[in-house]
Amino acid sequence: YDEGRNQWTEADRNDIVEISFDAYVFNYSNPSGTTPYWSNRQSTIDRFVAANKYFDPQYWIAEPYVIRLDSDDGMPGLRRALVGCREGDVVEVYMTYEAAYGKDIVGIVPKQSPLAWLLTVDKVTKK
DSSP, X not given: OOTTGGGSOBOOTTOEEEEEEEEEEBOSSSBSTTOOSEEOOHXXXXXXXXXXXXXXXXXXXXXXXXXXXXXXXXXXXXXXXXXXXXXXXXXXXXXXXXXXXXXXXXXXXXXXXXXXXEEEEEEEEOO
């Protein structure tokens, strides 16, 4: 941990957390390839667009992803993993499909696929 980390704002179950991330389908040894299925990091978006001329990044917006930790929306495994994290933390979250999205179909993610989210906690807003 970084020196002084214990002074950084810590996320509790009722807080709002903003993250920047790269999300991958996980095949139990490493994220599949080097291509995320979703990202909000401008550097990742730029790299992916340059390598894939047919890619339309309309759903990949380089803005913080905001997660209400007390909500039932989104991925329960990701919300649980963020509790106890602090602003500035760099985190790797590995989730089974049940923890990630349950029985829902998620865009281009193959059914019952585990996920890896490589993220940075950009901001914690206390409620």
